Amino acid sequence: MRIVIVGAGMVGTQLAKHLIQEKHNVSIIESNEERARHASNRIDCLVIHNEGNSIKSLEEAGIAKADALVSVTDSDEVNMIICGLAASHYPDVLKIARVRNDDYMHLSLSGDHRALGIDHFVHPGMEVARSIINAIEHGALGDVIAFSDTPYELGSIHIGRGSAFDGLGLKDYHSLVKTESLVTLVERGGELLLPSGSTVLAEGDRAYILANGKELPRIFGFAGSTERPLRKIGIVGGGKIGSLIIEGLLDQQDLFGRRAEGSERAANKKHNFLFPLLKILMPRNSRRIVIIEQDYRLCKDLAARYPETLVLNEDISDESFVNEEQLDDLDLLVTTTNNQELNIITAVYLKSRGIDRAIAMVTGSGYAAMARQLGVDVVIPVKSVVVDSILSHLMGSGVKEVHHVGDGTVDIMEVEIEKEAPIADRPIAEFRLSAGGLVMLVNRGGHSFIPRGDYVFNSGDHIVLIAKTGSQAEIERHFGAAP
Numbered sequence: 001m002r003i004v005i006v007g008a009g010m011v012g013t014q015l016a017k018h019l020i021q022e023k024h025n026v027s028i029i030e031s032n033e034e035r036a037r038h039a040s041n042r043i044d045c046l047v048i049h050n051e052g053n054s055i056k057s058l059e060e061a062g063i064a065k066a067d068a069l070v071s072v073t074d075s076d077e078v079n080m081i082i083c084g085l086a087a088s089h090y091p092d093v094l095k096i097a098r099v100r101n102d103d104y105m106h107l108s109l110s111g112d113h114r115a116l117g118i119d120h121f122v123h124p125g126m127e128v129a130r131s132i133i134n135a136i137e138h139g140a141l142g143d144v145i146a147f148s149d150t151p152y153e154l155g156s157i158h159i160g161r162g163s164a165f166d167g168l169g170l171k172d173y174h175s176l177v178k179t180e181s182l183v184t185l186v187e188r189g190g191e192l193l194l195p196s197g198s199t200v201l202a203e204g205d206r207a208y209i210l211a212n213g214k215e216l217p218r219i220f221g222f223a224g225s226t227e228r229p230l231r232k233i234g235i236v237g238g239g240k241i242g243s244l245i246i247e248g249l250l251d252q253q254d255l256f257g258r259r260a261e262g263s264e265r266a267a268n269k270k271h272n273f274l275f276p277l278l279k280i281l282m283p284r285n286s287r288r289i290v291i292i293e294q295d296y297r298l299c300k301d302l303a304a305r306y307p308e309t310l311v312l313n314e315d316i317s318d319e320s321f322v323n324e325e326q327l328d329d330l331d332l333l334v335t336t337t338n339n340q341e342l343n344i345i346t347a348v349y350l351k352s353r354g355i356d357r358a359i360a361m362v363t364g365s366g367y368a369a370m371a372r373q374l375g376v377d378v379v380i381p382v383k384s385v386v387v388d389s390i391l392s393h394l395m396g397s398g399v400k401e402v403h404h405v406g407d408g409t410v411d412i413m414e415v416e417i418e419k420e421a422p423i424a425d426r427p428i429a430e431f432r433l434s435a436g437g438l439v440m441l442v443n444r445g446g447h448s449f450i451p452r453g454d455y456v457f458n459s460g461d462h463i464v465l466i467a468k469t470g471s472q473a474e475i476e477r478h479f480g481a482a483p
Contacts, residue, residue, distance in 0.1 A: 006052035007072040008039040068094040087117020129244035140357040150448040153213040160224025171197040181211035237337035238293035328354040437467035
């Protein structure tokens, strides 16, 4: 594919690096001279220092022959204008705009964005809030990836000292874990390993396990983790993302804004459009939410919008406040401030004080790896979540979804086997990727299963596989329609 990216910030550069690894043709437009120079020195692609809202710049970047345009500048309005400009001259190009304003998301949900020539909006706050709510829904035991139309999920868990998994050889895994499940990946010392039967799990490893979502907490117990109800949840940071999380937790049954007229928060029901229906972890009236926010005006607004919650106008870094409010009786702490170092330190410190679970929001995958090593249960890297969302819209023939794991060198991909695909009607034993890979889940006609040695690929099968980053073109050749 040929992709034009407008904006060389962290998201734009991370997206470009991934696409280049996957052998796509990428060009970047950046108006800031320093950013453009930085991108040109670090990324092997054409970088143009110019404004993106100019058809001349877009054409210089190759929009006439491009398959897709992704606009991720710092301005929602500029991103929308750039996509609209491209649509007026090159309507067949796929156009994706990043937007942060909730009101613009309503254009997407109502379908009005297509009138502007934009195919997809990506809303960072919504994507991050969804990821955090999904983690809470699963008990915040570890990072969890859910797959479409299947009860199977991929969960990661830190292996504790002396646990049943500590020293367990994977050849003996099923003698301990009787449930249908699969250890798909092991993170050890910052390195990601595609395991084999000879792999031995050890204390400090992070294991990625595929199983029915209902079984994951029990399997995680073998790693030394115990599930407990999350009845009292503390949220540090009441900004946009914190507010979206609160809205989702309080109104999971009415997330599409279908409330009776006269609701106390009817004026704020726009937030409810930002989430799909989620499974309920526990009844709403059994959950208590404590919001900790330093900004007084924001606290007043939060208290008015969410009267069911306790809003504390305090500095979370003030130890006397932590002692006075007895925050160590929280079941879960979620840190969502704009300071990623504070998010990590707060999560680690309050876990040391007795809080059982912690979720921390960080900017990039580098801090995510450090936070996990420090003991944070779930780490949400904002930029990686946004890049994954964009990549899912960009995927070519066959590939429907993509998820980065670990340090970003391994991808989880959801693929549909197309008609006349080269792999169709062939046994799994014939499937090989040059860099290594594993087919870990199949959904056939609504029935999901972990494939065994006698599995034969059928057109129409939805499969989930794990592979080294850079394997996408090879995967598309296997599973896409034959040329």
